[in-house]
Amino acid sequence: MQQYYFSLHDTTQQLFLHRGPAAEAEFIWLDYTREDVCQHPEQWQQQVLQHTQLWLNEYHLRDILNLEHPCNFDSLEDYDLLIFRKLITPDDQIHNFNDEAHEHVFGLSTTPVSFILTPQVLITVSEQGNKAIENYIARLDTILSRPAEEQNKPKKLATSPLDLALRLLNSMVDDYLNLRHPLTRRVEFWQRELLQGHRRFNQWHQLLQENMAFQHVENLCEEQIDTLQELRDEIVENYLHLKGKKRSEKQEIMLVRVDDLSSHVARIQKHTLRLRSAIQAAIDLHFSAIANQTNENMRILAIITAVFAPLTLLTGIYGMNFVMIPGLDSPYAFWVMLGTMLITTLLLLYYFYRRHMVGRGEKSVLDMLSQRPDRTRMDLFWFLDYVPGKPLLPEGQNALRDSQLKPK
Known part of the structure; x- marks a missing residue:
């Protein structure tokens, strides 16, 4: 005490x-x-x-x-x-x-x-x-x-x-x-x-x-x-x-x-x-x-499935048991079919890349969210409107630049 x-x-x-x-x-x-x-x-x-x-x-x-x-x-x-x-x-x-x-x-x-x-x-x-x-x-x-x-x-x-x-x-x-x-x-x-x-x-x-x-x-x-x-x-x-x-x-x-x-x-x-x-x-x-990683894995699996689906279709068609199939007797049929499958694969990968489905990162996600709906389609004939010496800008910026450069 x-x-x-x-x-x-x-x-x-x-x-x-x-x-x-x-x-x-x-x-x-x-x-x-x-x-x-x-x-x-x-x-x-x-x-x-x-x-x-x-x-x-x-x-x-x-x-x-x-x-x-x-x-x-x-x-x-x-x-x-x-x-x-x-x-x-x-x-x-x-x-x-x-x-x-x-x-x-x-x-x-x-x-x-x-x-x-x-x-x-x-x-x-x-x-x-x-x-x-x-x-x-x-x-x-x-x-x-x-x-x-x-x-x-x-x-x-x-x-x-x-x-x-x-x-x-x-x-x-x-x-x-x-x-x-x-x-x-x-x-x-x-x-x-x-x-x-x-x-x-x-x-x-x-x-x-x-x-x-x-x-x-x-x-x-x-x-x-x-x-x-x-x-x-x-x-x-x-x-x-x-x-x-x-x-x-x-x-x-x-x-x-x-x-x-x-x-x-x-x-x-x-x-x-x-x-x-x-x-x-x-x-x-x-x-x-964890959910984002799961979605990324499912996205990769979906791309692989989409890439191999046309190849499976082609091999399935030419693997049918018919007596007469065009091209079976040709010595170049195998290489033509193999080239067709390779070109199809490359075109699909290029298409997925342009749609930001392959190699997507933070920058590509921002680009995907910021682009306009009319620019989301793949334009294979962009070179028809190309003018040498003129930088490529979006349509709105090109119109704005042309209006500024037009003599009054």
């Missing part, structure tokens, strides 16, 4: 920090680990009652001990209970107490942090190894090593239990903000895997898990926004109950801090939604590329 007393200095009239109990303390902060509460819950309640004259509801005690409890805010006459789920980062050294597993969804683990708020007391219950709490405790220990007159000169100490709780929540929300970069890197990885063309994509199970992880983050952000909104409503309605009798901080400052936390969580939610949309767009592009 860690306990800190925030008192008002007699001469400077500024807050200073100390560990010993004091009757004139403005407010106190009691920090407990979840292990302390789980081992002896009744003794823990008695200890809280001894320090704060506060008796916790048994249902709230169950909520504090529940590892899977969602974000929630509940207000009673004596105190307010706020449960906020913190993201477990690689810097945290949180272990599973009593073999209980934290909520773990595809690489993202969260743990609940409970805040019990009164006008003079803040009680926090978190896992041992929670870096957000431990870093702030280390910061307070650094301030505690200074003289009492110089501890709050830059005004770094919290002015109320609500202010202290919001500062701790801010450090937890920062962990979610740091999650944006690795999530973006994961999306870039899946985009490369989906849009690569050298091998078939077969990691659909892992991609579905990633998508569900993004949905889990969105749901978690929505719970956090609702919880912070309930806390904001409580500040608006019962701010005198939350700030205490001896402090004079303005209500607008607390509202600005709560709104700032809500906006940060909303940014994380919107960023996750954009990442899910990026993955869905990559999936759509993947299937579009």
Whole structure:
């Protein structure tokens, strides 16, 4: 257990920090680990009652001990209970107490942090190894090593239990903000895997898990926004109950801090939604590329079939079992038929090429879409209208040029 007393200095009239109990303390902060509460819950309640004259509801005690409890805010006459789920980062050294597993969804683990708020007391219950709490405790220990007159000169100490709780929540929300970069890197990885063309994509199970992880983050952000909104409503309605009798901080400052936390969580939610949309767009592009490749293969097969259809017809005609077929006795019939088949094949390939059906690329597709209907037919007698020294231009451009060159 860690306990800190925030008192008002007699001469400077500024807050200073100390560990010993004091009757004139403005407010106190009691920090407990979840292990302390789980081992002896009744003794823990008695200890809280001894320090704060506060008796916790048994249902709230169950909520504090529940590892899977969602974000929630509940207000009673004596105190307010706020449960906020913190993201477990690689810097945290949180272990599973009593073999209980934290909520773990595809690489993202969260743990609940409970805040019990009164006008003079803040009680926090978190896992041992929670870096957000431990870093702030280390910061307070650094301030505690200074003289009492110089501890709050830059005004770094919290002015109320609500202010202290919001500062701790801010450090937890920062962990979610740091999650944006690795999530973006994961999306870039899946985009490369989906849009690569050298091998078939077969990691659909892992991609579905990633998508569900993004949905889990969105749901978690929505719970956090609702919880912070309930806390904001409580500040608006019962701010005198939350700030205490001896402090004079303005209500607008607390509202600005709560709104700032809500906006940060909303940014994380919107960023996750954009990442899910990026993955869905990559999936759509993947299937579009597969469909385009299938259409290209079918187009090639159709061209091959169309080219060999006349050849099959010719070989079928001259392969009929009739006694008298013209040309069977000629020594040149085979070469004439072979030349006819070769010329037919070349003419068909040339026709398909002029219709942009062979060797089609991006440029040829644009040309095919931009040409006029009357120019789509193959003109084998274009040279009849050709004038030497006159460049070949489309009909509309030729007419425009002739009108410009005509003497007035």
